[in-house]
Amino acid sequence: MASSVEGSTQNRVLYRLTWLALVLSLGHHLDHLIRGNAVGWPVTDEVNAFTYSLVVYPIIATGLVLYHTGRVGPGFWALVSGGGAVFVAAVHFGPAAVEPPELIVDHYDRPILGWLVFGWLVAFVTVLAVTCLYETRLWAQQRRAGRAARPAAGAGNTR
Amino acid sequence: MTATSPPPGAGQPAVRPRPGSAVTTGGVGGAVVVVGARVGLWLGVQLGLAGLLILTGVADTAGQALDEAAGWWMVYGALVDLGTLGVIIWLLGRDGRSYRGLLGPPTTAWQLALGAAGVLAATVPAVVFSGELTSAIYGQDAIAPMFAVVDLPPWASVLSVLVVPLVAELAEPVAYLGVVLPRLERRLGRSWLAAAIVVALWAAEHALYPLLTSPGGGLDWGFAAYRVGSVLPFLAAWTAAYYALGRRLLPIMVARWVLNAGTAAALALGLIA
Numbered sequence: 001m002a003s004s005v006e007g008s009t010q011n012r013v014l015y016r017l018t019w020l021a022l023v024l025s026l027g028h029h030l031d032h033l034i035r036g037n038a039v040g041w042p043v044t045d046e047v048n049a050f051t052y053s054l055v056v057y058p059i060i061a062t063g064l065v066l067y068h069t070g071r072v073g074p075g076f077w078a079l080v081s082g083g084g085a086v087f088v089a090a091v092h093f094g095p096a097a098v099e100p101p102e103l104i105v106d107h108y109d110r111p112i113l114g115w116l117v118f119g120w121l122v123a124f125v126t127v128l129a130v131t132c133l134y135e136t137r138l139w140a141q142q143r144r145a146g147r148a149a150r151p152a153a154g155a156g157n158t159r
Numbered sequence: 160m161t162a163t164s165p166p167p168g169a170g171q172p173a174v175r176p177r178p179g180s181a182v183t184t185g186g187v188g189g190a191v192v193v194v195g196a197r198v199g200l201w202l203g204v205q206l207g208l209a210g211l212l213i214l215t216g217v218a219d220t221a222g223q224a225l226d227e228a229a230g231w232w233m234v235y236g237a238l239v240d241l242g243t244l245g246v247i248i249w250l251l252g253r254d255g256r257s258y259r260g261l262l263g264p265p266t267t268a269w270q271l272a273l274g275a276a277g278v279l280a281a282t283v284p285a286v287v288f289s290g291e292l293t294s295a296i297y298g299q300d301a302i303a304p305m306f307a308v309v310d311l312p313p314w315a316s317v318l319s320v321l322v323v324p325l326v327a328e329l330a331e332p333v334a335y336l337g338v339v340l341p342r343l344e345r346r347l348g349r350s351w352l353a354a355a356i357v358v359a360l361w362a363a364e365h366a367l368y369p370l371l372t373s374p375g376g377g378l379d380w381g382f383a384a385y386r387v388g389s390v391l392p393f394l395a396a397w398t399a400a401y402y403a404l405g406r407r408l409l410p411i412m413v414a415r416w417v418l419n420a421g422t423a424a425a426l427a428l429g430l431i432a
Binding site for chain 2: 085089092093101105118119121122123125126127129130131132133134136137140
């Protein structure tokens with residue numbers, strides 16, 4: 001009973017974190033569109049990091065359906081969040097960043113707006129990384145519970 | 160969610176207290192005492208040291224004395240953390256609890272290693288933000304003033320690398336995440352609000368050290384504001400990671416130790432100049 005309550009709380013938190021990351025991602029893509037200095041297909045003809053990053057939306061939509069039907073677990077989300085964090089951090093923060101922070105901060109007429117969207121990006125990557133930590137913990141917890149359940153099921157099997 | 164329980168003994172109730180109850184977390188008064196002690200200690204130690212410098216003739220004015228004292232903040236920070244540890248231990252003794260209980264559920268070696276690596280990864284955006292803020296305020300490739308003012312003899316540098324970061328990890332995150340946060344959560348009934356207050360208080364504390372003077376005289380309030388702004392994303396990331404790791408403090412302490420000891424070592428070796 002207690003573990004079922006804990007499980008539903010964990011599910012709720014996982015869904016909320018997924019929706020939060022989705023909103024932050026949409027906001028970041030909106031910032032790209034407003035700035036117009038780092039966009040690609042379908043806005044322009046060029047296929048670049050912006051274009052590749054759009055794949056996250058079908059992944060999230062598919063993931064939500066599969067998670068709801070129990071076909072994927074927290075491990076799937078840990079890979080999506082972790083992969084997303086690495087991708088966005090590499091594009092914006094890495095030593096070979098194609099779109100470094102200056103391209104965001106200095107591109108708005110009002111500096112406060114530049115800092116706001118840069119702060120949004122920082123929050124976005126932090127949420128992805130922390131969400132990955134949470135999902136990895138749930139994943140490990142689930143695997144431990146699965147391993148513990150198997151011998152118990154085996155003990156009851158007299159054949 | 161804290162993994163503490165009262166010690167078994169005569170007169171203890173047979174029913175185990177609900178996690179997060181007053182018995183397991185203590186009242187909000189303890190949180191006020193811890194934060195108040197840290198604020199008082201930071202101010203007291205710096206003003207005391209500045210007064211000593213004036214009395215001994217090393218500095219002529221209060222501003223000069225504060226700036227001289229600021230060069231040692233990475234060492235005298237240990238006094239603040241030792242004082243904090245004293246307050247935490249006093250609170251634990253009063254409430255009949257253990258220090259280990261403040262660190263959260265048991266953490267295996269692989270949980271500690273993976274968790275600390277994850278916390279370090281989650282800290283990367285904060286490092287980038289802080290660097291950008293420093294460049295925007297103090298110029299491209301400028302060193303943050305709190306590091307630029309550090310001026311220590313070799314023995315003190317060794318202390319700032321080997322001892323001070325260790326003492327800081329035993330006191331600072333334990334004070335805010337292990338003592339203040341659960342008490343506020345219980346009082347407010349909303350974890351997100353308690354976490355936001357803790358992050359705000361924790362960030363505000365950073366405005367107090369080191370106390371620097373502005374070129375026009377008086378305290379450098381711009382630097383104090385910069386300190387709060389630059390440290391805010393770090394504290395938000397660590398507080399979020401604390402929840403994500405099931406309220407395990409050890410991975411956060413290890414990650415913070417790597418960052419703080421690494422920074423102190425880089426300063427001592429002249430890698431940040």
